[in-house]
Amino acid sequence: xxxxxxxxxxxxxxxxxxxxxxxxxxxxxxxxxxxxxxxxxxxxxxxxxxxxxxxxxxxxxxxxxxxxxxxxxxxxxxxxxxxxxxxxxxxxxxxxxxxxxxxxxxxxxxxxxxxxxxxxxxxxxxxxxxxxxxxxxxxxxxxxxxxxxxxxxxxxxxxxxxxxxxxxxxxxxxxxxxxxxxxxxxxxxxxxxxxxxxxxxxxxxxxxxxxxxxxxxxxxxxxxxxxxxxxxxxxxxxxxxxxxxxxxxxxxxxxxxxxxxxxxxxxxxxxxxxxxxxxxxxxxxxxxxxxxxxxxxxxxxxxxxxxxxxxxxxxxxxxxxxxxxxxxxxxxxxxxxxxxxxxxxxxxxxxxxxxxxxxxxxxxxxxxxxxxxxxxxxx
Amino acid sequence: xxxxxxxxxxxxxxxxxxxxxxxxxxxxxxxxxxxxxxxxxxxxxxxxxxxxxxxxxxxxxxxxxxxxxxxxxxxxxxxxxxxxxxxxxxxxxxxxxxxxxxxxxxxxxxxxxxxxxxxxxxxxxxxxxxxxxxxxxxxxxxxxxxxxxxxxxxxxxxxxxxxxxxxxxxxxxxxxxxxxxxxxxxxxxxxxxxxxxxxxxxxxxxxxxxxxxxxxxxxxxxxxxxxxxxxxxxxxxxxxxxxxxxxxxxxxxxxxxxxxxxxxxxxxxxxxxxxxxxxxxxxxxxxxxxxxxxxxxxxxxxxxxxxxxxxxxxxxxxxxxxxxxxxxxxxxxxxxxxxxxxxxxxxxxx
Numbered sequence: 001x002x003x004x005x006x007x008x009x010x011x012x013x014x015x016x017x018x019x020x021x022x023x024x025x026x027x028x029x030x031x032x033x034x035x036x037x038x039x040x041x042x043x044x045x046x047x048x049x050x051x052x053x054x055x056x057x058x059x060x061x062x063x064x065x066x067x068x069x070x071x072x073x074x075x076x077x078x079x080x081x082x083x084x085x086x087x088x089x090x091x092x093x094x095x096x097x098x099x100x101x102x103x104x105x106x107x108x109x110x111x112x113x114x115x116x117x118x119x120x121x122x123x124x125x126x127x128x129x130x131x132x133x134x135x136x137x138x139x140x141x142x143x144x145x146x147x148x149x150x151x152x153x154x155x156x157x158x159x160x161x162x163x164x165x166x167x168x169x170x171x172x173x174x175x176x177x178x179x180x181x182x183x184x185x186x187x188x189x190x191x192x193x194x195x196x197x198x199x200x201x202x203x204x205x206x207x208x209x210x211x212x213x214x215x216x217x218x219x220x221x222x223x224x225x226x227x228x229x230x231x232x233x234x235x236x237x238x239x240x241x242x243x244x245x246x247x248x249x250x251x252x253x254x255x256x257x258x259x260x261x262x263x264x265x266x267x268x269x270x271x272x273x274x275x276x277x278x279x280x281x282x283x284x285x286x287x288x289x290x291x292x293x294x295x296x297x298x299x300x301x302x303x304x305x306x307x308x309x310x311x312x313x314x315x316x317x318x319x320x321x322x323x324x325x326x327x328x329x330x331x332x333x334x335x336x337x338x339x340x341x342x343x344x345x346x347x348x349x350x351x352x353x354x355x356x357x358x359x360x361x362x363x364x365x366x367x368x369x370x371x372x373x374x375x376x377x378x379x
Numbered sequence: 380x381x382x383x384x385x386x387x388x389x390x391x392x393x394x395x396x397x398x399x400x401x402x403x404x405x406x407x408x409x410x411x412x413x414x415x416x417x418x419x420x421x422x423x424x425x426x427x428x429x430x431x432x433x434x435x436x437x438x439x440x441x442x443x444x445x446x447x448x449x450x451x452x453x454x455x456x457x458x459x460x461x462x463x464x465x466x467x468x469x470x471x472x473x474x475x476x477x478x479x480x481x482x483x484x485x486x487x488x489x490x491x492x493x494x495x496x497x498x499x500x501x502x503x504x505x506x507x508x509x510x511x512x513x514x515x516x517x518x519x520x521x522x523x524x525x526x527x528x529x530x531x532x533x534x535x536x537x538x539x540x541x542x543x544x545x546x547x548x549x550x551x552x553x554x555x556x557x558x559x560x561x562x563x564x565x566x567x568x569x570x571x572x573x574x575x576x577x578x579x580x581x582x583x584x585x586x587x588x589x590x591x592x593x594x595x596x597x598x599x600x601x602x603x604x605x606x607x608x609x610x611x612x613x614x615x616x617x618x619x620x621x622x623x624x625x626x627x628x629x630x631x632x633x634x635x636x637x638x639x640x641x642x643x644x645x646x647x648x649x650x651x652x653x654x655x656x657x658x659x660x661x662x663x664x665x666x667x668x669x670x671x672x673x674x675x676x677x678x679x680x681x682x683x684x685x686x687x688x689x690x691x692x693x694x695x696x697x698x699x700x701x702x703x704x705x706x707x708x709x710x711x712x713x714x715x716x717x718x719x720x721x722x723x724x725x726x727x728x729x
Contacts, residue, residue, distance in 0.1 A: 031693045067678075068671065071693070074632055075432055076667055078625065082428040082552070098631030101536055105626050109550070122535055165525060167534035167629060174533075 021064040022057065022315065022322065024049070025084035025092040026308075027099065032072030034096065037221065037246060037300045041117060042067065044297075044304025045093060047290055048312065058315045058322070070095070074102050085110060090322040091311055094118075097167050100132070107131045111324030113331065115311050117303065119245070120171045124354045131324060133331055135307040135339075135346060135355040137268040139172035139244060142359065143217055144180045144378035146242045146266055149361055150215045151184050160190035160213035160239070162204070162228060164220055169196075172219050172244060180378070189213050198224050201231045209237045218243040226255035233259040242266065242361070249299045253367050260364045264372070268343050268359035269306060271369050272297045279306070279340030306342040310355065313337070344375045396575040412564065419556045427552035429668065431624060434559035435617050436660035440644040441570045441653060442613020447642070448651035449574060450606035451586030452501050456513040457641040459520035460611045462633030464490040464618025469537040469628055470530050479542035479623055483562075486622075487615035493520075494611020501603045517635055524630040536629035539622060555624055562620060566613060571653050573609065582606055586651075647703055649710025658711035670695055 026045055029038035049065045057063050066087060068080040077099035084092055089112070094100050097118035104123060107114045114132050116123065121138040123129050137145070150159055159181060163169035173191075181188045190211035192204040205228065208216060216239050218225055225247035232239065241263050243252075248265025250272075256263075270277045275284065283305065287294050315322060318330040334355070336345035344358035358375035389395040399405035419427055443457045467486035471477045477485065497516040504512050524531050531537055541550040542558065549555045573579050581602045584592035593599050622628050640663060648659020674688040707714055 031690055066675075068675075069692070073636070074625075076671075079425075079428060079432075079668060080671075082425040086423055086425040098629050101627050101629055102625050102632070105538075165522075167536075167631060170525075170534050 022061045023064045023066060023084075023087055023089040024311070024315075025080070025087075025089040026065055026067045027070050027077055027080055027092065027094045028067055029072045029095055030069040032070070034072055034221075036251075037298070038095065040298040040300040041095075041304035042069075044301040044306075045308045047286060047301075048305045048308035050290065051286060052312045052316075058312070063312065063315075070099065072096055072099075074099050078102060078106075081106060085112070090324075091115070091315065091327060093308060093311060097123075097171070101167075104129050104132060111328075113311070113314075113324055113327045115307055117307065118168070120167070121176060121354075124352065126350060126353050129353070131328060133311075133348060133353045133355060135310045135343060136245070136303065137266070137356050137359045138354055139168075139219065140176035141354070141357055141378050142244045142266040142268075143172035143177035143219075145359060145376055146215075146217050146244070146264075146361070147177065147181050147184060147186050148376070148378060149242070149264075149373070151186050154186070154214055156187075156212070156214045157185065158187045158189045158212055158214045160192060160208045160211060160216040161188070162192045162194055162201075162208070162216055162218045162220070162241075164196045164224065165193050166196070169193075169219050173217070177217070194220065194224050194228060196221060196224050198227050201228045202235065205231050205235055205237055205239075209235070209239060213239050215240050215242060218247050221246045222249065222251045222255060226252055226260070229256040229259040229263060240264065245269070245299075248362065248369070250296065250369075251298065253364060253369075260367070263364045265362045265364075265369070266359050267299065267362055268356045269299055269302050270342050271299055271362070272302070273368065274371075277341040279342035282340055283342075302342055306339045309339055309342070310334075310337065310346055398571060415560055416557070419553055424552045427556050429664065431552060431555050431559050433660055433664045434556075434563045435620050435624070436641075436644060436664050437563050437657050438566045438620065439614055439617035439641055440648065440656035440660045441567055442610040442617070443641050444645045444648075444651065444653065444656045445570060445573065445582070445613070446606050446610035448645055448649075448655070449579065449586060450582040450603065452498075452603060452606060453506065453510040453642075454513040454607075454610070455510050455635070455638050455642065456497065456516035456520070457610075457614055458633050458635060458637030458639075459517040459524075460490050460494055460614035461618035461621065461637065462520060462524055462628075462630070463493050463611075464615030465622035465628045465632070466524065466531050466537060466618075467615065468619035468622045469539045472539045473537070479619075480544075483616055483619040483623075486619035487612040490615025490618065491608040491612040494614070495604050495608045498604050498607025498611075501607065502600045514635075517638055521630060521633065521635075524633065531630070534630060536627050537622075538627050541626060542623040549623065559620065559624075562616070566616060567653060567657070570613070574653060578602070578605065583651075643700060645710075647700065647710055649712030652710070652712045654715070655710045655712035658715065662711060666696060666699060667692075 028042035029035050030042060049063050053063055066084060066089060070076040070080050081103055091113040094114055094116045097120045100116045100118050100123055108131055112131055116132060116134055119134060119136050119138045121140040123132045124134050124138060151157060161173045163173060178188060190208050190213055192208055194201045194204055218228060218241055225243050243265045245267050248267055253260050270280050274280050314327055314331045318326050320326055331348045332350050334346055334348045336347055338345055343356050346355040348355055358377045360371045360375055361373045362369045363372045439457060439461055443454060446452050446454050464486045467489040468482045471482040471485055500512045501509055525534055541548045549558055581597050584597055585599055585602055589599055644659035644663045645656055647662055649655025670692045674692050678688055
């Protein structure tokens with residue numbers, strides 16, 4: 001009993017000592033099904049907080065990052081959210097589609113600015129979700145830009161969609177991608193479902209090639225994307241694949257090896273190798289300082305860093321008290337805010353909380369990710 | 380002073396099946412219930428939230444325990460049935476503007492019908508075979524959640540309003556607590572009574588020896604389907620409550636993981652015991668939070684350990700469950716009975 005009392009008192013004292021700091025919550029997935037991309041993302045988030053803390057924090061106040069690994073489980077996400085509120089966070093950086101949606105009503109009611117790593121378009125509408133913000137092109141925009149790219153480049157202008165049958169997988173195509181293809185006159189010839197953990201996509205690819213798709217848009221993560229590329233090479237299919245952001249990165253090249261040659265990807269974030277970008281140069285320096293043994297960072301790290309960078313910059317720029325309303329007002333005044341080139345300039349307005357609408361299309365050439373376009377938008 | 384008997388001294392079946400076996404136990408249970416109604420005035424939202432999800436888990440688990448623990452039919456589809464209840468409540472509320480007082484029982488009934496349909500194979504299938512058939516139900520229902528967009532809203536999900544009770548909107552944890560608690564008391568009492576009536580005894584006989592049960596004139600098929608129906612009704616009510624709690628439901632809520640979680644709740648709590656479902660629901664709901672609290676505590680002082688602790692936590696969850704099954708295979712409810720027996724027999728525990 002005595003021990004318990006001592007423990008309780010010490011916990012209380014520790015929590016008292018943390019008072020007066022600016023608290024920011026972060027929901028991350030380190031050990032759940034999306035842990036492969038979640039881990040580097042979380043490191044990016046953490047490094048960004050560290051960088052801000054070493055450079056004056058939020059106007060002199062230290063940032064305390066409350067990071068919770070919620071293992072991609074919705075009840076745990078809600079529990080963590082309630083815990084964040086209890087600890088009085090000023091803003092939260094979230095993760096997946098399902099949990100962001102489940103939390104969206106709470107967020108609106110509690111007026112908590114909430115950044116998300118799910119690029120699902122329907123949470124960016126400020127009428128329904130006034131406190132949700134997104135840095136990075138939405139899945140729908142990525143699909144639209146890729147379709148536009150096909151339209152400009154294609155000969156036959158036929159396209160197929162490859163996706164997994166989840167909210168994440170269907171989000172870019174139904175109905176946004178479908179409608180846009182029709183609008184700009186790209187013919188949708190096939191739709192194929194490939195599971196996120198698929199190790200074989202032969203039958204789907206045979207169907208796809210029978211349908212005569214010149215291009216195929218791929219909404220998966222690394223594993224399924226590499227399966228698709230390897231099987232396509234094995235079958236000698238000449239369809240050109242364009243992957244959306246979670247399929248495209250160095251991990252894919254490692255997994256698919258030479259089958260990845262010529263693969264296109266959409267990304268609103270710069271890659272580690274693009275040392276001509278100011279932000280990347282900055283991150284190289286930062287990593288040399290913080291993690292001397294790290295030589296390469298996944299694009300997910302850069303995503304996490306840039307998203308947190310925007311959030312913390314907003315906190316820094318907020319006039320007066322750090323309330324949800326004030327932070328929202330600051331964010332909505334962001335116009336062409338520079339992320340040092342890590343993304344296209346970020347703009348939030350009262351009408352749209354899509355921070356970034358532009359992205360570059362990259363192609364894998366000699367195992368390097370080379371940009372083949374400048375920043376382009378769907379508009 | 381002697382509050383309880385130190386052995387079985389009942390002289391009639393009625394006394395043996397009584398809920399309150401003595402005045403003392405009656406006072407204890409009523410006292411406990413009253414304290415549950417007082418607690419929310421003293422705790423914050425986070426703890427209220429934990430209570431609320433425990434309430435929902437208790438209802439779902441009691442249902443599964445009637446099916447699996449008492450009737451002996453393993454089900455791996457409880458998560459999907461909970462989903463059916465959630466979507467049914469959401470659809471009824473959105474399309475027909477039904478009040479939650481009507482929508483929740485209706486959602487339960489709809490889920491009961493769906494459960495009974497998927498229960499039909501149980502006449503021919505037993506044990507592992509049946510668990511695979513219910514697993515199929517899980518996948519079929521998940522598929523429908525994603526595809527039946529006009530009802531479920533597809534992957535975008537279904538959004539509904541907070542439950543309204545005489546102009547009081549149950550829009551925060553505090554208000555929901557009282558609703559959740561009342562529903563839990565109602566549903567648990569009902570379950571307790573189902574178990575000690577003819578239906579419950581029929582379920583038990585089906586579990587223990589279905590041939591003997593049939594020889595005694597019990598219509599096995601009827602009772603198996605009834606068990607599926609009752610169990611799914613509970614799942615439906617739990618799902619509907621979850622829907623009114625989070626007010627946005629997407630297919631990601633009702634995966635196979637949820638089904639497995641409910642199965643572990645009743646195994647850890649105690650198969651075939653209503654009280655076991657309550658213990659199990661509390662245990663499984665709080666375990667991740669306790670583990671998170673411990674990891675948070677360590678990682679706040681040693682941030683570089685976050686990664687390691689995150690993995691340890693996942694393993695710890697599994698290890699705790701294995702240890703439990705090793706040392707308390709009959710579940711928490713047996714430990715509870717041992718504790719009670721200790722006090723009953725004290726100081727002459729031989």
